[in-house]
Amino acid sequence: MHDKVDQREVIVERQGSAGIIRLNRPRALNSLTLDMVRSIDAALSEFAADADVATVVVMGEGERGFCAGGDIRALHESGRAGTSLAEDFWRHEFHLNHRIAFYPKPYVALMDGITMGGGVGLSAHGRHRVVTERTRFAMPETGIGYFPDVGATWLLPHALGEVGIWIGLTGLEVGAADVIHAGLADVQVASFQLPELVDTLAGLSRGASSRDVDVVLKNLSTDPGKGPLRLNSSLIERTFRFGTVGEIIAALKAEVSDFASETLRAIELRSPTSLALTLRLLHEGKQSRSLGQCLRREFSACLGILDSPDFYEGIRAAVIDKDRKPKWMPATIEAVEPAEIERFLRPAEPPLALV
Template identity: 60%
Template sequence: MPEKTMQSDEVLIDRIGSAGMIRLNRPKALNSLNLGMVRIIKTAMADFAADPDISCVVMTGEGERGLCAGGDIRAIYQTGRADDPDVTQFWREEFPLNYTIAHYPKPYVALMDGIVMGGGVGISAHGKFRVVTERTRLAMPETGIGYFPDVGATWLLPRAPGEAGTWMGLTGLEIGAADAIQVRFADVCLPSEKLPEFVAALGGLAGDAGDAGVQAVIDGFAVPAGESPLKLNADLSNRAFRFDTVEAIMEALAAEEGAFAEMTRDTIARRSPTSLKLTLRLLRLGRDSSSLVQCLEREFTAGVEVLRNHDFYEGVRAAIIDKDRNPQWMPAALAEVTDADIDRYFMPKHAVLFPDHRL
């Protein structure tokens, strides 16, 4: 039985043997993150890091549907609509948490079972050990709600092989376990039915087991993830997504044959034109960046500007509020979004998130 050390309604903090457990506990909201949850996670991670008896930290989600569907965009929508001056506070604390996970001193194990989207990627894909299952459904779906991939995704996506990350960022489509490993958002596949046994095995490690001890446990449970559709279509996506404008990418997709190209083009055509152009620029800048911090700072600047404009509120309305799935983007066409329109998303109007880091 787990030995309880700390608990709240929305995040359960406990331990199973030497494994420090962080359990997101909003299953009806697909474990979507809010500011209070971010703060609890940060505190728990600091406590676990200082405890010599803790061998590793395990991030998981309660319920049967997934780890985390992302940040609570309904709350951001509501505070933004109300002109609440604290509307960006969630990102101000979420993004540093993503950095903490990327640089955590102990083995950090993310169980990416079921739905893992947006902010759910931020609390998993930056970790040392990323575990997917046959039920994993991972996505950065932000262009469909008038936003862009954040939580450090503009650092992660450009580091996927070829242009797979560009495909993910622009389409926002879900991928499974094999593709998650292919794009380097995950490391290994485990059967979902074995997760409790896997966590128990982690809990049996000595406090100083380190990365090698955790890896040995993982190796004992790992199974093949299957065939990766993105790998099968790599040549096509590399040809079509190598360009630095969305218009050129769409033109290249139109020249390709087959169902994958048609599905990809049709999907992108439904996304916010502003979000598409902003996302592509962020991905290209992320490719040339030297650190995660650079990308997080850039994403925060862009996010602040997103809240001043139409498409995010319209996208959330269509997807979450009214659920009519029929957003009316403004501008409605790629040709109507100019370079100058996108430039303003890169002009900081706020204090930096990481004042102690050189950019």
């Protein structure tokens, strides 16, 4: 371990044939700043060009989380002050998400502990996604007047069945078994074996392929069992297949089960505007041809969010005042005007540039 505390927010190093990227804001659950996004992008460029690097491993420092998402307080302040930080952050972050999806070398994300929002963008687009018994995975954005971004409108609609719609609307946490069930991670490895996993990857030859990485992961993997989403998959299919949030709520009310009741309770606490926007974006994502198309649509919606009262109210209630009592406008899903949702889908100018 390090003799003194490393102050860098992203630590980039080589270990054998592995390029290691460590998010280093453990007290902030490794939530992402614009500088961190730029540092990760630069490291990926460096490792892609280095013939001695066979694999890239991305991980979080501290025991609690891989990455809890973007620095939403900074985005809130930027929107309030009218500065360009929020837009700059989203442009760079979405470019990075797209890059990860098409990275030329085996990319291994260790989704240990809290993996939410922007942390999902850094991991779930990767080729090799490792969860542990400590993984707490969520896209909790509807609870802060926002929507699942970082390419989630591509990932979630392509998850197994309607599980991705459940994840996107409820914002609730799921564990390792259900992340794998949804197709958003590949294997579970016990958290105490992660150092061994990194050492083994570092020992691979320079020409190691994704197939070689798969063998390493399989050898260290454990059976996560069945999680609540898998156990309730038929209920989720029945209730989340509809085109509007109102129909989903009505279907949940018709079910008699604790799982349906908990799901309904979660949805009824979320921003109605966010719920309607999220469902629309997820359905658009299902019809889309590429991740890039979804990221561009999300970016347009992000700029619309900066003019949305629920975004500021949601972050106030969750992060600033912490009273957990947001007052949404409008307060019910029935009062959300379709034209209000269309506003978020107006193409951004200039559009998001993706290479």
